Amino acid sequence: MDELQCETLEELSLAIERYGPGVLFRGQAQHHLCSDGLPSLSTSFQRQGCVPDLMIKWTYYAKRALQHLVHGWKDTGDTATDQAILQHYGFRSFFLDASGDPRVAAWFASNSFRSEIRVNLVEDCFEDPVWLCTRSAWFTPTEDIGHLYLISQKSLRRLGIQAVHLSEIATGEGAPRYVRQDAYMVGPLIQSGLSGECILCHITAPAVVLSKYSANNSTEWLFPKPSDDPVYRELLAMPWEKMRNVPNNGLESFRRSLELPEYSSHLQKHMPARSAMYRPFWTRDLPPPPECQTSTKMVQLLCGSSLYHGASPPRLILPEINKLLKEYDEISIELDGLVYHGMGTQYGKGIGIVKMPEDIVCVFEYGIDHPGLRIMGIGRFYGLHYRIDSNGSWERVTHEDDCTCGSDHPENFSLLGRVDRSLKDQWLEYVKPGLYVQSGVEPTSDPRATWGEPY
Template identity: 55%
Template sequence: MTKTLRCETVEELEAAIAEAGPDAMYRGQNEHFTHQDGSTSLVSSFSRSTCVPDLMIKWTHYAKRMLRRHVQGWEDRKDLATDQAILQHYGWRSFFLDATGDARVAAWFASHKFVPGRHGEMVEDCHEDPVVLISDLAEFIPAEGDGHLYLISKKACRSAGIGYVHLSEIATKEGSPRYVCQDAYMVGHLEPSGLPEAALLAHLVVPVAVLMSCADGLSTEDLFPEPDVDPVFSDLLAMPWVRVGPEDDSIPFFRRSLPLPEYKSHVRKHMPSTSAMYRSFWLGDLRDPADPERLTHILCGAGVYHGTSPKRTSLPLLTQILESCDGVVVEVDGLVYYGNRGKYVKGVIAKKVDRDVVAVCEIGVDHPGLQIQDIGVFQGWHFRFRSDGVWLREAHEDDCDCGSDEHDEKLKLLGRVEECLADGSIEHHSSGFYVERGVRRDSDRSLMREVQGARAGGQS
């Protein structure tokens, strides 16, 4: 069993911490949990909550994007601890346990209770149209009674084959993300049973008042800095809002596309043009019926669009679809954010430029507030497809010359779509449309009425 010590004074607490020495990492909780056998239960957030695969994949996609954008020299080395650090610290879940190298930080968490909340506010988008924005506005309040500090042994973790990563490894080029402010470690990844008791040096039970003294004046803002300090948090707040509730002509309600707790409202009475309020739409529904271009639209969810897979060049089913149209559009129900505020990606198009040559490009959308503007195609790469469905890279004068491996990701996406066509999870729906099972086919009804009204007004 874990050694449990009660520390009634700051001096006793400091002595217990000092005894552990540099081998210790710290974790603070305001409640103590046990397994059925009475042993200490320290489990990952995934063990406490159910998995939502599409949302997990979406969070992972954006976490890697933000690491690439903000961390000097970061490379995707498939390191699960750093990949999941943003998920763990900004509102989702991971297979790891939070810890810190600073006992003051652990004391603060042990003496404060997280209280979730919901906040809705009617504001105007950049075009002065009314919307209601719903945020997860949470707070940390002083706890009561006793808090709990867990001293975790680095040596014991190594002996048990449990890793730990100091998140200073992913400090950002500018600013201070919250995991740096918290001197955070990720411990794991852990089995569902959690951290074995053998990895604990001690469990300290301490009155909240003593813990607050040990925390040395730390505040929520110190540990969860605002977006002007934390570039990762700033990026998360810049992502599109998505509509919730009825799709009638009443004032629309929106929530953040990646749910995350906020400790201060970041909603303004007049939202900037860089804040997109997304109502579900498919590009195929927005096209002018008189447009002669024959495109086939494949509608998928976040799991397929943002997933990971090896690059494949054998795409016989997509090649077969291309034989009867001018191009294939793969799009996700959402706006893909790349850090260019106000500008998003809606999907990828494989468009014929010759009988057996396609340009594979992203489709960009400007989306200030509620309005969809300036849909266009970015430069991409070209491929020649053979009769057996194999696609081969072909240099072309219109190729993008950025040199980024991002273009490989488009071919990987097409590979995932090919697999879904093969296993039937993406099915033919109607003329010009294939839809992944579980993905809505229709566009937002009120948005489509606006589009049709604008089209009719333009023709009169």
């Protein structure tokens, strides 16, 4: 690995040019060393650790964003593009950020990231006041020496390390920040950081020189506003969740479902109806609506994000669920949260299975109308139908009440497989007749979560 010190803009330009094509660039305002004296280029997971529940939730919504916004995107289990959203919008990944543009790397080498939690007093769409907690973020120019690392793509290939250009997930409209940054995902790097064999050169230069080299790059350009960045816009549209650890004797406090750095304020004094503010609740604790008359024998399974948003292949034989269907007419698998679909004030709350004649069951999603703080209605989205044969195997059948959106909703059937396994392994624990609760999930509802008054 070469070590170069550049004092002028001309020296820096010549140093970068001498390495030619086939090079990726990473800029850092601080330099860290491994025990062997080589640069330590580690992933955010290696630096900050992994939070499994949050990673599962982030991954779920990252894939949903890619599905909505990237033409032709399919979930093929490509870790690099799946984790690109996590890496670039505020969480962590097993990959290292790099850029194909040395000017972008120079900007990061001459600016330091800062963030803090801010508390904002706003009103929901019904003019009820709440506190919304956000993570405000910004970059400040440094006055110290900055660091550029030139990474060899040939060396990456030789060691079997991917370098995925995120133009692969460019959106049909707008400019996600990873496109503006000409970003690459280098990895995955599980056990350790990037090998020193892949680093061609470590360049140091005064921050003022790096800043001049970065040309017109800025926070506003590299981190575009949600009006320009559709991925950012989608993540900001997700519901707010009540902070359970904050005393509830005054105004309630909420935070984003997925906390992400915000480089400018996106709140309004009067928040729109589509900004749901979720108080934790289970539908079993809500008073039945006056018009609701049902004698269905139901079992309820209460679960958290790790189970609900996890990933697993579909299973066609579900012995534990089949056992419950012999005893109950309906199975309700409910999430402690709202599932964002980009449908205004309508969200998912869980998956249901209801028995029908001729050994047919319908698998559907429960929907919640939740403008602002209020729960205005609960219903069912159209589902898909299956017949359970004598061996307990589920087979898709066509039905006049099938959902007509064109999707097979594989995520719903995959969830059934995880639930079945969780019942077998007693991760979903039996509490009493008609109720199972995932280990670690709070089974009680917030006392303020109840039906809202009409508009």
